[in-house]
Amino acid sequence: MHKKLLVASILFVSSVYADDIKVSDVEANYAAKSVKIDSKELKQSINLGFANTTGNTETLNLNAKYILGFATTGYDDKVFNIAFDASAFVTENSGVRDNEEYTATLGMEQFIMNDWLGYASIYWLRNTFRNFDNKVLVGAGVGKAILNDENHSLKFKLGVAYNIEQYANSQPEHTFTSLTQYVEYSNQLNQTSLLYIRIGASENFDNFEDYEVLGVAGFNFTVAENLSVTIEQEVRYDKIPPIGFETTDTKTIIRVGYNF
Helix, strand or coil: CCEEEEEEEEEEEECCCHHHCCCCCHHHHHCCCCCCCCCCCCEEEEEEEEEEEECCCCEEEEEEEEEEEECCECHHHCEEEEEEEEEEEEEEECCEEEEEEEEEEEEEEEEEECCEEEEEEEEEEEEHHHCEEEEEEEEEEEEEEEEECCCEEEEEEEEEEEEEEEECCCCCCEEEEEEEEEEEEEEECCCCEEEEEEEEEEEECCEEEEEEEEEEEEEEEEEECCEEEEEEEEEEEECCCCCCCCCEEEEEEEEEEEEC
């Protein structure tokens, strides 16, 4: 059965360069987008590929993302990141919509000293196929780069967030404060290959049995000067999902990126 696809994704990012573009949104979910300063020259990237989803949706579809960014500095000439992104993702099967998601993220990140930073962020999601009419997180916290050499990098972020969850069915609105954590490890295997693992988690302060975890692992290969291929697996687990919905969602993504 043929599938029709409508995908629109626009991502505006400050303080970023094309080779450091995040395919997943793990960091946007649980912290503020972390990006590197390269230069003030405008950088852009177009990513196209296929994604297979399981869990609350069972779809095979195309996906696309457009990204642009530039570099800036902040207080005391230290790195200051301001990142904004907005995306829309819709698939249809024989005229029937079977997957739909909209997101928007605003994040601010100020480096302080000795690789420590502070951040604040706002994240919004709408996905009725996961029963979220609106999901909003307003968060703040700190982070640090633990390891950063030629081949390896390891960093973490820890913060708190205020959550507002409005559901598409009759389930009442849920508001709570959560503890958020984010860890990222990257390994530059060689000049053309990058391995990365990103894990984010959130626990409800009122009930630590109410938690969710999002993990992503992937490879990025440079195949030409401005062309790369990404293979990625994403798993999301929600211990107490909206009533009537699955606890686990997965995405398998293969994407080609062009940087210019």
